[in-house]
Amino acid sequence: MATTIAIHSFRGGTGKSNTTANLAALLALGGRRVGVIDTDIQSPGIHVLFGLDEEHTSYALNDYLWGTCAITQAAYDVTARLEGGGSGQLFLIPSSLKAGAIARVLREGYDVGLLNDGFGSLVTDLGLDVLLIDTHPGLNEETLLSIAISDALAIILRPDQQDYQGTSVTVEVARKLGVPRLLLVVNKVPAVFDPEAVKARVEGAYQCAVAAVLPQSDEMMALASAGIFALHYPDHPITTALKQVAATLVDQGGGPLFSCL
């Protein structure tokens, strides 16, 4: 049975798409068939990490939502980006970068129910083991749907007061939706912070497991979304931590709510 994982953050700039891309790559390197769907239609970006540009995409998620293609026609095999590693397969379903397409979404919206149907079709038609949903920041109909239908939810936050309250709301909402696995990833933590102290405080505040405390990284900044960090730095502590997050998210033996304290 496929595992659907929503990666969410209440605010933008938390590193959500970067984390999603790295988790997807690591899961595919581990031998799984993985799909990544960019539902951040208003401000798409994850395609950059996979080196997928507008010239090489005939369709995007937008086209499926407007009924002009099947969702699988908007799925691109980006396994080659894994640079020959692993035995899995990796598909990306990007959102359109075209200004007109983004403006149309903002102006007209779309049928969220179609998105749900699309998730199911991707899993079935591509034979996915894992579907990762890169959500739009904040809580709206689309993000609530993604959270509701997911087997696991990872919420990315920074140790920043502006992230805090929104994350509280997201955690409460996810609990009310009965998300089986809920975990937090604290990202972009300044090197002068004690990671264990951050972990303990955040877990205490949210009563929810922190899967990783990831430091602010010069290497990540220097890479500047020009590639997948875990591929460029396979032995980096951030990559090691992300491997652990990936394993926790797809762990089938954890049981309901195992990650909540």
Place this chain on the structure above:
Amino acid sequence: MPAHEPDERLRLNGYVEKVTAKGASSRDEVLREVAAITETDYFRTLQEKACRLRATE
């Protein structure tokens, strides 16, 4: 992780505590925001859908 002076570590931990303790003072606000989302027909529909989905797994 660089080594810190004890007072610096206390200050940093104090900052983290301040960040996370914000939840306690704004708990009512969080609950109000949660209620604004969860007390909608759309959310109830999603809840039912999620419940059905989990029951079939």
